[in-house]
Amino acid sequence: MKIEIRNGRLVDPKHGIDRVTTLYIAAGKVAAVGAAPAQWHPNRTIDAAGLVVCPGLIDLSARLREPGFEYKATLESEMAAAVAGGVTSLACPPDTDPPLDEPGLVQMLKHRARSLNQAHVYPVGALTVGLKGESLTEMGELAEAGCVAFSHAEAPLVDTQVLYRALQYAATFGYRVWLRPQDAHLGRGGVAHDGEVATRLGLAAIPPSAETIALAVIFALVRETGVGVHLCRLSTADGVAMIRAARKDGLPVTCDVAVHHLHLCDVDIGWFDPQCHLVPPLRGTRDRAALRAGLADGTIDLVCSDHTPVDDDGKQVPFGESEPGATGLELLLPLTLKWAAEEKVGLPAALARITAVPAAILGLDAGHLAVGQPADVCVFDPAAHWLVEPKALKSQGKNTPFLGLEVPGRVRCTLVGGQVVYEGPGT
Amino acid sequence: MRNPQLDAKGELTHLLTLEGLPAEVIVRILDTAVPFTSIAERDVKKVPLLRGKAVFNLFFENSTRTRTTFEIAAKRLSADVINLNIGASSTTKGETLLDTVDNLVAMNADMFVVRHAQSGAPHLIAAHLNRTGRTHVHVVNAGDGRHAHPTQGLLDLFTIRHYKRDFRNLTVAIVGDVLHSRVARSLIHGLTTMGTPDVRAIGPQTLLPTALQALGVRVCNDMREGLKGCDVVVMLRLQSERMRGALLPSAGEFFKHYGLTPEKLAYAKPDAIVMHPGPMNRGVEIDSAVADGERAVILPQVTFGIAVRMAVLSMLAGNG
Numbered sequence A: 001m002k003i004e005i006r007n008g009r010l011v012d013p014k015h016g017i018d019r020v021t022t023l024y025i026a027a028g029k030v031a032a033v034g035a036a037p038a039q040w041h042p043n044r045t046i047d048a049a050g051l052v053v054c055p056g057l058i059d060l061s062a063r064l065r066e067p068g069f070e071y072k073a074t075l076e077s078e079m080a081a082a083v084a085g086g087v088t089s090l091a092c093p094p095d096t097d098p099p100l101d102e103p104g105l106v107q108m109l110k111h112r113a114r115s116l117n118q119a120h121v122y123p124v125g126a127l128t129v130g131l132k133g134e135s136l137t138e139m140g141e142l143a144e145a146g147c148v149a150f151s152h153a154e155a156p157l158v159d160t161q162v163l164y165r166a167l168q169y170a171a172t173f174g175y176r177v178w179l180r181p182q183d184a185h186l187g188r189g190g191v192a193h194d195g196e197v198a199t200r201l202g203l204a205a206i207p208p209s210a211e212t213i214a215l216a217v218i219f220a221l222v223r224e225t226g227v228g229v230h231l232c233r234l235s236t237a238d239g240v241a242m243i244r245a246a247r248k249d250g251l252p253v254t255c256d257v258a259v260h261h262l263h264l265c266d267v268d269i270g271w272f273d274p275q276c277h278l279v280p281p282l283r284g285t286r287d288r289a290a291l292r293a294g295l296a297d298g299t300i301d302l303v304c305s306d307h308t309p310v311d312d313d314g315k316q317v318p319f320g321e322s323e324p325g326a327t328g329l330e331l332l333l334p335l336t337l338k339w340a341a342e343e344k345v346g347l348p349a350a351l352a353r354i355t356a357v358p359a360a361i362l363g364l365d366a367g368h369l370a371v372g373q374p375a376d377v378c379v380f381d382p383a384a385h386w387l388v389e390p391k392a393l394k395s396q397g398k399n400t401p402f403l404g405l406e407v408p409g410r411v412r413c414t415l416v417g418g419q420v421v422y423e424g425p426g427t
Numbered sequence B: 001m002r003n004p005q006l007d008a009k010g011e012l013t014h015l016l017t018l019e020g021l022p023a024e025v026i027v028r029i030l031d032t033a034v035p036f037t038s039i040a041e042r043d044v045k046k047v048p049l050l051r052g053k054a055v056f057n058l059f060f061e062n063s064t065r066t067r068t069t070f071e072i073a074a075k076r077l078s079a080d081v082i083n084l085n086i087g088a089s090s091t092t093k094g095e096t097l098l099d100t101v102d103n104l105v106a107m108n109a110d111m112f113v114v115r116h117a118q119s120g121a122p123h124l125i126a127a128h129l130n131r132t133g134r135t136h137v138h139v140v141n142a143g144d145g146r147h148a149h150p151t152q153g154l155l156d157l158f159t160i161r162h163y164k165r166d167f168r169n170l171t172v173a174i175v176g177d178v179l180h181s182r183v184a185r186s187l188i189h190g191l192t193t194m195g196t197p198d199v200r201a202i203g204p205q206t207l208l209p210t211a212l213q214a215l216g217v218r219v220c221n222d223m224r225e226g227l228k229g230c231d232v233v234v235m236l237r238l239q240s241e242r243m244r245g246a247l248l249p250s251a252g253e254f255f256k257h258y259g260l261t262p263e264k265l266a267y268a269k270p271d272a273i274v275m276h277p278g279p280m281n282r283g284v285e286i287d288s289a290v291a292d293g294e295r296a297v298i299l300p301q302v303t304f305g306i307a308v309r310m311a312v313l314s315m316l317a318g319n320g
Helices: A075-084 A103-116 A139-145 A160-172 A196-201 A209-225 A237-248 A285-297 A332-343 A347-352 A356-362 B023-036 B065-076 B097-106 B121-131 B150-164 B182-193 B223-227 B240-246 B251-258 B298-316
Strands: A002-012 A017-026 A029-033 A044-047 A052-055 A057-059 A087-092 A120-126 A149-151 A177-179 A229-231 A253-258 A302-304 A377-387 A406-416 A419-423 B054-059 B080-085 B111-116 B138-144 B171-175 B198-202 B218-220 B232-235 B273-275
Touching: A002 A347, A002 A377, A052 A347, A057 A332, A057 A356, A075 A087, A075 A103, A075 A406, A075 A419, A087 A356, A087 A377, A087 A406, A103 A120, A103 A139, A120 A139, A160 A177, A160 A209, A209 A229, A209 A237, A209 A253, A237 A253, A237 A285, A253 A285, A253 A356, A285 A332, A302 A332, A302 A356, A332 A347, A332 A377, A332 A406, B023 B150, B023 B182, B023 B298, B054 B065, B054 B097, B065 B080, B065 B111, B065 B138, B065 B150, B065 B298, B097 B111, B097 B121, B111 B121, B121 B138, B138 B150, B138 B298, B150 B182, B150 B232, B150 B273, B150 B298, B171 B182, B171 B223, B182 B198, B198 B223, B218 B223, B273 B298
Parallel strands: A002 A044, A002 A052, A057 A087, A087 A120, A120 A149, A149 A177, A177 A229, A229 A253, A253 A302, B054 B080, B054 B111, B111 B138, B171 B198, B171 B232, B198 B218, B232 B273
Antiparallel strands: A002 A017, A017 A029, A052 A377, A377 A406, A406 A419
C-alpha cells in the first residue's frame, strides 16, 4: 500500500519541519518527504491542501476502562475515539478493575488492542500490588509484558517508605515512575478546589497544599535517590513554581497537565455541574494562568487528555457523588490548538507537546516523521471549528464540560502504520 | 447556565438558594408571610391556596423539625402532603435520585420539598425538571449538604425584621460551625442582599471555610471581640461528629470559647436578640440561661418558619 499525502502543511516538531510539502508512505513507513521516491505509483492520494499533516498524537493518559468498567467504555469505543482525535499512541493508567498489576492482564490488554489494529496502546503498570500502596508489583514481569512505566494512578500512596523503595527498585532496572502529586490526607473527601466556589457551594475542599506537600515529598526522594520521576496532572500555581525551581536545580523531573485544566477553573462548576468534577480539581484563575504559562515556557513538558469516560449514571447525580473525569481523546488536539492560539504559541511548538515530547517521556521512537519511521500520521484542518455534542463524539463517554462549545481543529484523517484508520467528514 | 430557580421571565419557579435572589423577591416573600402568622391563631387554621396540589416531602436525610414545619405549612394551605423519608433506602435498591423524582412526577407531584446530604441535589432535580420541560413542578430546597437552607434563611430574616425593623443598620454575628452550615450560608446571602452592613462569622479556624470573606463576611476568631456591638446573635448547631476528624478537641472546650453565656452576651448590645436554628445543644453552643432568657427568640423563629414556608409554597404555586 502506497499513500501520498499531498500539499499539506507538514509540521514535524522534532525535526523542525514546517512547510507545505508532500508525504510519501510505503510499506507502512515514511518513504520520503518532498520528492517522490523512484518508481512511485501511489495506491491512494490524499489531498491535504489547506490541512496540517503532523505525527500522530501521543496521549500520556487515556482510560480505556478495560478490564472491569466495560459499562463505561470498551476498547472498541475508545480506540475509535482515539483515532478520531488523531491520537495514534496512548498510555493507559493502571486503575482498571482489577488494576494492571499482573502480566496476564497487561498481555490481554495489549493483545485486545493489537487485534483492533488502531492506535498503539502502552499500558502503565501498577507500582504496588492492587494499587494498595503496600507491596511492590513484579515490575520486571510487567515490563516484559509491555508496561512502559509504573504509576499509582489516583490511588493514595500513603506510606513514604513504600514510595521510597518503589522509586529505588524501579530505578535499579531503569523503569520510569509516574506520580500524581496529591497528599492522601489533605485531599480526603474533597471534591473541589479550596476557594470561593467551594465556600459558596458548600463542597468539601482540597487545598492547594495537597499538591505542594506531595511535590515536596517527591522532590526530597528524587534528590536523595537520584531517581527521575514524571509528575502527572499539575493543578496549582504553587506547584508549577516548585517544578520550575526544581528543574533549575537540575532535579530529574518532568511533568504534564491535563488539557481541561488549561481552559477551565473552579468558577466553571457554576451551579454544581458534575461535568466539571475532575481530578485533580479545577482550581482558581491564578492557577489556570500559571498552568497555561508553564506549558508555554516549558516548565510543563506536555499536555495529555486524561481521558476518562463516565456514563450518565455516574454524572446525573449530585456533584459530590458524581464520578470525576471527562472524556478527552477527541478534544486533546482542539483544546491544545485553542490554548496555543490564545497564548500565541506557534503550531510546531504546540504540536510538540502532544507528539515528540510525550514520545520522549514514554521512551518511544515515535512522534516524528523521519524517513523509515512507522507512518503514524494525523491530518487535520486547523481552521475548521466543530460543535462538541454527544453525537459528534465517538467515545462512549459523552461527559465533557465542553458540551455545547465550538472548538478549533477537525481531524480529517488518521494513519497508523501507514494504514488509514480514520477518515472524518469532509475528507 | 442560568440559575435554575428562575424561569425565562426571571420569576421564581424553584427556591434553591438565597444567593443571587433579588432583594425585592425576598421582601415579597417576607411580606407574603406576615398575614400567614395570624392564621395559626384562628379557629380554622386553613386557607385554600394550595387546594388540590400534591406536595411531596422528599427527605433523603433525617429531619423532624423542618419536615414537620413544611408539612404544617402545606396542610394549612390545604395541599395534600405526602411524606417520603427515603434515607438511604431507595439508593440501596439501586434507584437513582432522578429516577425517584421521575416516578413521583408520574404520580402527579406538584411540588417537591427536598432535603439531601449532598450539596446541590435540589439543583440537580430542578435542572432535570426544567430540561425535560416539566416546569409546572416546583422544587423547594429544605437543606442540601453544606450549601443552602433558603427557607431557614428566610425565616431568620423574617425574625430579624420582626424585632429590628431595618436590615440596613444592623450588626449580625453568626457563631460556630460555619464550615458545615447551610443555615449560615443562606443567612449570609440573605443579609448581604438586604443591605446589612456588618455580618460577622465567629468560630475557630477549623470551622470557618477558607474564602468566607468573599461572601461579604468579617471573620473573627475571638467571640467576645466578635460580639461587640451586635444587634443579632445567631448560634449554629454543633454536630457531635465534629469532635472526630480533628476539627475540635471537645465539646467542653468549644463551649468555653464559643458557647453563648450571659457573660459573653453582655458584649453585644443590650437589646440584642439571640437566634438558633435548632435543635439546640444546651451546654455545647448555648447556655440554658441564654436559651431560656428574655433575649432569645428561638421559639418565635419556629412559629415564623411555618408562615415563611407557607409564603414560599403559595408563591411558587402562583399566588402572589
